[in-house]
Amino acid sequence: MNILKKEKIPLKELIGGAQHFLYKYTITGSSGGPKVYIQASLHGGELQGNAVILSLMEDLKHLPFKGSVIFIPLSNPYATNNKLGKYTFGRFNPNTGDNWNRNFIDLISSKKINLTGFCRRYLKESEATIREKFQDFLSKEFKKLEIQLQSNNELHDNNKLNLILQKASCSADIILDLHTGPSATEYLYCATRSIDEAQHLHFKHVLEVDHEFAGAMDEATFMPWVHLEETFERLGRKISFNFHSFTLELESEEGFSLSMARMQKDKILNYFKYKKIIPGKSSPKPYIKEHLSNYITIFSPHSGLIDYQVDLGKSFKKGDILGTIYQFHNLEKTDSTKYQLPVIAAFDGILINKCPSSAIQQGMELFQVMKKSNN
């Protein structure tokens, strides 16, 4: 049986003395191997990743495996507890509007760290050695940064959470950030550097992300490695680090199903086989891939009640009706086009995400779709 360790990380005290903690579970296998980091619910209402963590932990407690896996379920408990009506107001800080997945930092750029010295020192070392040294380096830098911000009362809610998660994950080789869409089919955000790995994760839809930084966890975790590779290249060594970071979108928010989680867990276990973390032969699966620039948000052109007409995960053609918006102040008109307004696809694509409510205001996100690039 593998070793399971729990660490309790103080996150946020509340008025009146209650305190939110993060619970970091580490399962260590019987022998050395990749270090994996998995978190769920960074957006407070995206619950399904926690079921996947539960399911994975049940397996990994007993399965022979190499390396270690860190789990942080409920990685944003403050947000998960933010109920308004029946629903979870968990996507952004209710106090400031800051999206909980936008205040991570590109440590190397933001602290203006020059990696040349580091790379010179380890120029001749093996990939594995450099990887480990760099993980130590990142770890120290995050600790310093946290102390500095804390001592000056510069630590905003979002920064603190994001910093704690970066610190907890910076020693990992593989990062899986478990999200869901509002009302979505399964899809995967994958950096260009990891695009070949993705076929072992068995997601049907893959969005390819450039090596650029916009504040999200996946970007924040792979950017240091991009900077490191670039610095080595400038010094004449071409090296690809065995570091991969993915954002997994596990269908729809507010839902939590163990039976669905077991199927989703199997996809991750297949990837673990591929990475030699657990025994067994992994099988690749083809996926539909588009570059992130082809992941298009369709904003509602009107206000009204929408009847959604394309199912999640389904293809549509240019000219198809994606949904019909009904307006109720013109029902006396004999011409039904006065109150019945179709939202028509401007291109071929696949429906990935839709708004979980049919009460729609002009300018709200209605759909997110993968636009087909090759037509």
Next chain:
Amino acid sequence: MNILKKEKIPLKELIGGAQHFLYKYTITGSSGGPKVYIQASLHGGELQGNAVILSLMEDLKHLPFKGSVIFIPLSNPYATNNKLGKYTFGRFNPNTGDNWNRNFIDLISSKKINLTGFCRRYLKESEATIREKFQDFLSKEFKKLEIQLQSNNELHDNNKLNLILQKASCSADIILDLHTGPSATEYLYCATRSIDEAQHLHFKHVLEVDHEFAGAMDEATFMPWVHLEETFERLGRKISFNFHSFTLELESEEGFSLSMARMQKDKILNYFKYKKIIPGKSSPKPYIKEHLSNYITIFSPHSGLIDYQVDLGKSFKKGDILGTIYQFHNLEKTDSTKYQLPVIAAFDGILINKCPSSAIQQGMELFQVMKKSNN
């Protein structure tokens, strides 16, 4: 073809000059008959009733029918527009917390109207004549009340909306208030006085409501008739007025589906046949009925993420697990009962409603169930 008339009722001006209106559509048949009133979306996020109205109106524009039908779709546009995150914060006034379906008034009691004079005058008249006279009487009283409240700046948001809807509906013989649950199977609230009519509405689950007043639209509309019958009885005449008011719960909030609406509309049309509003033979259907006192809310005993284990509309037995709440701060425990907390049924029943989110805090509404009375 029948006559369709639209009336635009000013509801609420907004800061900056925009204005919400109610749109009251009246379709009048080729000959006299029952007067029906149908409204939807009193709770802002309960959308499906609007689809049923749309579908009914399409039919009634052309169908031969007797009497008249008033429709008020989107009867609470201010609430329907109150979006927080993706969802509609539409159950209660965001300013005061007042539930939009609790500020109706029992006109006769609240204005201390003594009906003896009215009943004496019409003691010998036919039921139909008295009904019409009483509807006129209610109409005048509502107008007076509105003017009085308005002139003294005593008109609160909720009162105003509720008053307008009562005024618009008080001339009707049949009232259908179209709601949905948060996440629900179809069910019907039906006053004892109308319990035999319910079998023509084809709802599978019926909650029997006493002739008492607690602020809701259905109660507010049938109570005047209860008072009238009681007064006649005191004067020695036993009379039942052909007045019926129902609350129809059309599954789940935030959803809007025309295809589902067409099936739901057929139930209403069957009732219309029974009431001789449209031609054709109605068929009764048996239903499962419980008194409202057996409609039990189960509040969550714990906080955590729940995996729901009984489907909406399904029966369960005492001792069945309705759902399991998972807590993520004790996952290292070998004893899974430390983090896996079942919610066990304390009696036999049918699951009518559940919370649409799996992120549950202690003390939140988890389920609403029909408790089986005969065991």
Next chain:
Amino acid sequence: MNILKKEKIPLKELIGGAQHFLYKYTITGSSGGPKVYIQASLHGGELQGNAVILSLMEDLKHLPFKGSVIFIPLSNPYATNNKLGKYTFGRFNPNTGDNWNRNFIDLISSKKINLTGFCRRYLKESEATIREKFQDFLSKEFKKLEIQLQSNNELHDNNKLNLILQKASCSADIILDLHTGPSATEYLYCATRSIDEAQHLHFKHVLEVDHEFAGAMDEATFMPWVHLEETFERLGRKISFNFHSFTLELESEEGFSLSMARMQKDKILNYFKYKKIIPGKSSPKPYIKEHLSNYITIFSPHSGLIDYQVDLGKSFKKGDILGTIYQFHNLEKTDSTKYQLPVIAAFDGILINKCPSSAIQQGMELFQVMKKSNN
């Protein structure tokens, strides 16, 4: 030095394992005497009472006094932590809309407790003895009720909080529930039975409350004594129990000032002198009193931005302009009455409360005023 004891009462666990507690502090004096109960912040954003508790506790730790004082500061921590934007969304449960001060229960009525037996048993006892016995009786009943509700998963958020506070306070002779208005001058809610006591509390404005129940803490605590007195009276003994319950409104929500608290504390200490809790001579002060039915809410007749023109606590005459609402979509009009809409007093009165925002929608609470009665 007096004895200070702390009790930690579990209130509500949150998702992720954090837990809200209530902290009940009891200071016991050197000898027997009245039992006082003081709570603050039942509405989450009404903070000033906590400053008063702090200030009182500092004094009472050292002052010679008789009897005991229970303090529950931050009596609703869940609500105080519910931030939306910068402000506290603390007046009602964000999940259900239930006002936190409306779900207390009139224990005797709601549990249909017949007090005749109790009164017969103690018919000849002293007021002090009966008072103590009745407090024990209430205490036991609340414990039973809590266990019953909890075991059946019938305990809603609001019920639980309200029940805990009733249980904690039911052994007291004097209850001070510390609130604030939204933006208010100081005022006091006082039951008819306690109206003579009020002059020792030194509040300038007093609202007289009937012996009726509408769900609030003050009513819920004095109603059992009203029922008890009525029952004794039916048995032929006229007795007034030395029990008093007040709601103190300590100016405006969101504010917290120790220097202001020291002045407010002195008012309570004067009352303590009057009740012989602390040594010294109390002085009565006259107040302006109106019956609660003359506490009038003025709802906004229009939407717009309001310039408030009467200061809190000030008198106004019928015809005075209380504020002017400006609308910005008609500014081109030469006739300024098209965009400049005065709110005119319909009677003489005193301004007690106003809305803390100048952005006003039609139908919102604008002012609460004491209407001058003609005596």
Next chain:
Amino acid sequence: MNILKKEKIPLKELIGGAQHFLYKYTITGSSGGPKVYIQASLHGGELQGNAVILSLMEDLKHLPFKGSVIFIPLSNPYATNNKLGKYTFGRFNPNTGDNWNRNFIDLISSKKINLTGFCRRYLKESEATIREKFQDFLSKEFKKLEIQLQSNNELHDNNKLNLILQKASCSADIILDLHTGPSATEYLYCATRSIDEAQHLHFKHVLEVDHEFAGAMDEATFMPWVHLEETFERLGRKISFNFHSFTLELESEEGFSLSMARMQKDKILNYFKYKKIIPGKSSPKPYIKEHLSNYITIFSPHSGLIDYQVDLGKSFKKGDILGTIYQFHNLEKTDSTKYQLPVIAAFDGILINKCPSSAIQQGMELFQVMKKSNN
């Protein structure tokens, strides 16, 4: 008398048919002169700017003046109407969290417009001519952009509002964006290019903003001119355009006072004298200036209730107590430092902004201060 023109700009339709408009008022003087643009309430709860607009319009209707002034009061009516409890949830989109003052665009950069051609054509023209030509150019580009976004359903709420305001303001020479802090003293954001002008605006506190873009209105309006000047410089002509854009912070949100507005209006009229828009001699006033990098946010190190101890606009020294946070779960401790936590200034400064609530969670914005630099 000057000419006053009103334009009604459709902004956002609501579910149910209501529609928000912007009202753009243009007052044109008797002869040519600077074109001024003034808007208020971009953040929905920041109301005072509307009072200033009202007050300015009253004067300008009659005052002899040169040029023209555009006013857009209530420039974000959707946000001003978003009430939660008594307060306005108006700083960010409740649907997405997007701050209403962060989605403006730096048109030249974002559309990758190369200005070299434009500058070559007008290389020898006067500053005034080029200014006018460039304003026309911007105007056309904004129109094109709006059509493009609209036709593809790419127009998000925030983008649409921001685009409309940029389009409305892009022909102006002077832009005044009227804001308030949450709870603030008066202060001014001023670009380096306009720093000398600021002394005629009579604000006591000035924050100097670099010529960089971060999404706000002031930056979005001055950046095109920065790009234009840079392009001219590359072509060998050093030219400073007479274009200035300021953000005026008019004390605290939720407030609306005409009497205060009259004093604030006089500051703007003094600037108008300086710019020769109205007759009279302007007087400069010294101000306290710091670079934006010295505008420091102090986040709360603890949760609790804070007693604010420095007044808005006042100086403090390193080591001063800015406020004391009280925690109520340790009141039994004899050592008061267990529950009484001072927030101590780490440097000399001036208090500009504080949180309008004393209920503070760890990590919330507590203060914004001007840190004294050593010059």
